[in-house]
Amino acid sequence: MIDFTQLIQNENMKIYRRLRTVIMFILILMFNLLFGVLFSLDNGPGQLTAWDAVDQLSFLYFLVVIFSTVVAADIVAGEFTWGTIKLLLIRPWTRSKILGSKLLSVICFTLLLTAWFLVTSIAISFILFPNQPSVIFGQGANPFAYIMEKLLYSYIDLLVITIFSFMISTVFRSGGIAIGLSMFILFTGNIFTMLFNPIRYPWAKYMLFTNMDLSQYQNGGGNGVTGMSLGFSSVVLAAYIIMFLLVSWVVFNKRDVAT
Amino acid sequence: MVHKSIVSPGTLSVEPVVRIQGVSKVIGSKRIIDQLTLDIPAGQVYGFLGPNGAGKTTTIRMMVGLMSISEGDIWINGKSIRSNFESAISDVGAIVENPEMYKFLTGYQNLLHYARMSPGVTKERIMEAVHRVGMQHRIHDKVKTYSLGMRQRLGVAQAILHRPRLLILDEPTNGLDPQGIRELRDYLRELAESEGITVFVSSHLLSEMELMCDTVAVIQQGRLVDVRSLETGIEAEGAIRETFFEVNNPRLAHELIGEGRIDKGCLIIAADRDKTSQINAKLVNAGISVYGIRAVTRSLEDQFLELTGGGQID
Numbered sequence A: 001m002i003d004f005t006q007l008i009q010n011e012n013m014k015i016y017r018r019l020r021t022v023i024m025f026i027l028i029l030m031f032n033l034l035f036g037v038l039f040s041l042d043n044g045p046g047q048l049t050a051w052d053a054v055d056q057l058s059f060l061y062f063l064v065v066i067f068s069t070v071v072a073a074d075i076v077a078g079e080f081t082w083g084t085i086k087l088l089l090i091r092p093w094t095r096s097k098i099l100g101s102k103l104l105s106v107i108c109f110t111l112l113l114t115a116w117f118l119v120t121s122i123a124i125s126f127i128l129f130p131n132q133p134s135v136i137f138g139q140g141a142n143p144f145a146y147i148m149e150k151l152l153y154s155y156i157d158l159l160v161i162t163i164f165s166f167m168i169s170t171v172f173r174s175g176g177i178a179i180g181l182s183m184f185i186l187f188t189g190n191i192f193t194m195l196f197n198p199i200r201y202p203w204a205k206y207m208l209f210t211n212m213d214l215s216q217y218q219n220g221g222g223n224g225v226t227g228m229s230l231g232f233s234s235v236v237l238a239a240y241i242i243m244f245l246l247v248s249w250v251v252f253n254k255r256d257v258a259t
Numbered sequence B: 001m002v003h004k005s006i007v008s009p010g011t012l013s014v015e016p017v018v019r020i021q022g023v024s025k026v027i028g029s030k031r032i033i034d035q036l037t038l039d040i041p042a043g044q045v046y047g048f049l050g051p052n053g054a055g056k057t058t059t060i061r062m063m064v065g066l067m068s069i070s071e072g073d074i075w076i077n078g079k080s081i082r083s084n085f086e087s088a089i090s091d092v093g094a095i096v097e098n099p100e101m102y103k104f105l106t107g108y109q110n111l112l113h114y115a116r117m118s119p120g121v122t123k124e125r126i127m128e129a130v131h132r133v134g135m136q137h138r139i140h141d142k143v144k145t146y147s148l149g150m151r152q153r154l155g156v157a158q159a160i161l162h163r164p165r166l167l168i169l170d171e172p173t174n175g176l177d178p179q180g181i182r183e184l185r186d187y188l189r190e191l192a193e194s195e196g197i198t199v200f201v202s203s204h205l206l207s208e209m210e211l212m213c214d215t216v217a218v219i220q221q222g223r224l225v226d227v228r229s230l231e232t233g234i235e236a237e238g239a240i241r242e243t244f245f246e247v248n249n250p251r252l253a254h255e256l257i258g259e260g261r262i263d264k265g266c267l268i269i270a271a272d273r274d275k276t277s278q279i280n281a282k283l284v285n286a287g288i289s290v291y292g293i294r295a296v297t298r299s300l301e302d303q304f305l306e307l308t309g310g311g312q313i314d
Helices: A004-016 A019-043 A050-082 A095-128 A141-173 A175-195 A202-206 A210-214 A214-220 A231-254 B056-063 B085-089 B107-115 B125-130 B147-158 B178-195 B205-213 B248-256 B273-285 B298-309
Strands: B002-006 B019-029 B030-040 B044-049 B071-074 B092-095 B168-172 B198-203 B217-220 B222-232 B241-247 B260-263 B267-270 B290-296
Touching: A004 A019, A004 A095, A004 B107, A019 A050, A019 A095, A050 A095, A050 A141, A050 A175, A095 A141, A095 A231, A141 A175, A141 A214, A141 A231, A175 A210, A202 A231, A210 A231, A214 A231, A231 B071, B002 B217, B019 B056, B030 B056, B030 B071, B030 B125, B030 B267, B044 B056, B044 B178, B044 B205, B056 B071, B056 B168, B056 B198, B071 B085, B085 B273, B092 B147, B107 B125, B107 B147, B107 B222, B125 B147, B147 B168, B147 B178, B168 B178, B178 B198, B178 B205, B198 B222, B241 B273, B248 B260, B248 B273, B267 B273, B273 B290
Parallel strands: B044 B198, B044 B217, B092 B168, B168 B198
Antiparallel strands: B002 B222, B019 B030, B019 B071, B217 B222, B241 B267, B241 B290, B260 B267
């Protein structure tokens, strides 16, 4: 199995040798810088501290979600669009291994982009804002731990959407549909949660949308009435991820490449 | 060109590189390929001929595992493509239709990509393949700057990287200019002769096949219609061909010679080379002006059209 790393290397080459990917990294830096500067102008110096700014900038994480979705949408569909799938699948590798290498490369990409986001937002915050005790977090709190926990929840959210995009990419062989549907889920999730509130509709607590935002449980928050908890949502999300992956694998393995 | 009669599968003593046994492809209620059985002997350039829609590409896609096989099986070097895919495919290099490459990568990066997927392909081997197809000056340029001919060469390079024993090319001359077609044809022949690679090449162009192949299998509507071997080279001495004599007085000429027929103002006689010159002397001596003599071979094209009924698609 040592050779499997070669497949990952290939997928990485196809992700990072594209101008698009470089632009994504630059955009994350630029937006963090832009909003960092805007916050510092708006509030005047001395109001926000560095850790407060990091927390404020975390809303920009949706950029990471979008970029991850785009890369996942393209990683299988792109091969079909370019026609390279024909040359890719006639190598001494089973389709499962090739799909596996693609999935792993996408996950590595999301981790790298997340790390880049964290590093740039912290760096920019500490350059633009004073490193003083936080106004928002209060005395004795550990802002870094709080931010990391929030980021972890956001990352799980990202992972679900990214794998959904990966599945659509595999099933429909179209990056456009994958990006479109993923964005639809990303932006309409809240509306669905409002329309089908688990308090009124018991079945709604098994919906993907109601469980995606794990930060709803942060600071001891939870939905006691409906029986939803961090553990419950984690299990539901895991079930959805497994389902997405199963669909991807079955379709990819069975598909006749006729384009 | 002389065409030898049918080579039936199974009469060849050497183990074939490819054995296609009772293969069918059923999509919905339609049988795209119907009970196809074919052996491809080692070291040949083997043509796969048929009109568009006959099932050539489908067959090739089943051979390389891009499409599933509904019935039957295909063995490459004795290894089943259905049950032992990774092992069977490692002896195969292929271009399925146009060689599409990653355009945002350089030619070299494309080759590196495929080299990583086969065991034992070194950087030296990549450069060797690059030199073989004459791409050394442009290999570090991005593929999007390549012409179709250059992409075709890169396609051949990726197909031979891992020294396969079987090279499968699906319509390799599609979209190439005559110069490119000629280069590719010469190159394939050379590969087959110098490296002992078996080449399986599909085309709907008969003239191509005649120039390139040792054996041609003809497929129509998903069924194997004919397998024949082609002997290339100079016309045999005693071959009798339809010979057209263009003369000023065909009727008189016909009476004088006493055989043949008249068509489009020409006297047509079945004759070999000696007889042709004798007839010519006779006509000239009798004072008949001979404007031209033309021998017509019934080409593979005619025979093919006969076999496939004009190549209509259902």
